[in-house]
Amino acid sequence: MTTVEISTGPERPAHRVADFKPDLLQSSEHDLCPGCGHPVAWRLVLDALVELELSRRSILIAGHGCYTQMMRISDIDSLQCLHGRAPAVATGVKRMVPEATVVTLQGDGDMVSEGLHEVLHAASRGEKVTALLFNNGVFGDTGGHMTATTVLGQRTKTSLEGRDASVYGYPIDVARLLAQIEGAAYVARGAVNTPGMIARTKRMIRRALELQMAGAGFTFVEVLTMCPTGWFVPTLDGPEYLEDSMMETFGIGELKSPAPAG
Amino acid sequence: MTPRLLQGSGAIADAAILAGCRFFTGYPMLPFTELLEEMARKLPAAGGVCINAQSEIEAVNMALGAAATGARAATGSCGQGISLMQEGIAELALNQLPLVVFNMARGQQDYFQSTRGGGWGDYRTITLAPKDIPEAVAHTQLLFHLADRYRTPVILYGDYVIAHTSVGIEIEALDFGPLPPKDDWALDGTMSGTGRARQTWTWARGKPNTPGPGPSAAWESIAEKYAAIERSEQRFETYRSEDADILVVSFGTTSVFVDRVVDELREEGLAVGSFRPITLWPFPAEGLAEATHGCAHVLVYELNAGQMVDDVRMYAADRSVIRSIGGVSQDDSGMRQGDLLNADEVRQRVRQAVATPASARQ
């Protein structure tokens, strides 16, 4: 690696508090756009797996999207599956290897457009897996097209004037659907556009994984991520645009969680 | 061991469990439904998991997940439901994952689906078409072995008759020999965090520490695998064909009726014999070429508008003597074979075909 003197550097006695990359990444090299929120969210998952000591028995099932690259560079036993089907695949995996921590990774196009059936049914069966939704409200990998979570007014190549409810209806809030399902033990939505949101989302991911291993049932964390390319906004505007568009539409917080013990 | 009276679906379920199947899933659809019921009843006691899926798409993807962990897994439906599984079956093939798919078909119109496949890519599925329940029981065990040996999805082409008829049968474990271990590809989470985590991905790019060959090389080697299977796994059966001048070609349950008619027509002095592909894919090409050699009539009796006849035309010694004498035949419920599954029909159509002058043939 080439380091550049952008600072005084650790020339005086110092200890490192943050590594470049999480332990569970084999490489930090990827082709995602500048300012993409997916790797920011993925770091939280990898750190949580290590902190909870689940990393040595974890299995990742990833759908199709830009985030598939996160699967490729991660040091986790992985299966890349058909668009939308990850929760069904995860069912087969977890039923056969119940002691493993099983995590699915999908985008909004994968889970909410193509795979709405699969995620709802996996939740209703209470499958003991953790389903992750990296929601940026567009099909990023295909070049910026409408999905079931594209917010009203969002311009994409298939909603050039901005999503119009009279033509395309309204975005689906899949977290809210899942929160109504008995088999879902934990349903939360976070974001990665600010340090504060990042910290809050990390806690959600940890909680979901803990509950999976406690056998509580289906756990789900949706993370709103920046896609300045798919949104047609300058990279630096991504975090604020996320707040104004997606956070405004969907909201942040724990939609469902088990009653506290005691 | 004493024979037990078992419905075909129950016998197949017992055979699957005996072969080590520990994950089964499916969506109810006649005449597959009873197999799902039998597995729901018997598999948990054998330490396995049976899930009533919420769609056929869900079923094949659940089964894929189970297979990816190295477990012996199976699913099924009838042809109309297997239509929904095409993408999943192809995905299993391109991931080189084993799976047994039970097509308890409503008839014989699933031949193209089974042998050509409706999924994407350069893949095939080994397809066995038993003629009766004892053969279905043996094929079930063989298919679990072949699926693991070649790391591919495979199909048992059963049908309504096999599913719903009851026979007295002893089911014995069959041993087909040793198999390679699965731990270099089976995902159980234990390689995570070691720097050498495993990955199952149809594009086969691998991970940074363990790069893969990439999609083109991976798919080429898969195609070569199927070419090797094509050479080595053909199976067929002939009946009184050595001196036959008239050869009737059929598959599955239909062949039981055909063979009975062969005996009857032999009594009348006709030099009739039969040929039955057991593997619909790989189609027994050399076997058919030899059996059709010198025949004046090659008569294809299948209950559809003409599907297997395409393969017969490809491999028969003389294409000009081939005729389709079967046809579409479902009963009024649409769920089982109809009137053409009848020895009288077979006999009449064979006689008629033999009596027709050469100029009148297509």
Added chain:
Amino acid sequence: MTARLTRGTVVLDAERCKGCGLCIPACRPGVLSMSAIVNRAGFNLPELRPGCTGCMACAEICPDFALEVWKFEEPALLDDSAADGREV
């Protein structure tokens, strides 16, 4: 001359950086800014002025895993007016 109490510093993996700039608004003390330095791929790199607290917000928001964060054993007073943040 402005002296700023500095508790930490960062190291940037220049060739991983894509110049997205997310670290800049994320920095709590506001001591990161875009520089004119350019890496091999042509991306502008951020640079750090004195005042870093070692909070790690920049590293956590970096999509390219390009930042490493250090905390000094003893906080230092660094000269904010000098380009290289010489110790006061």
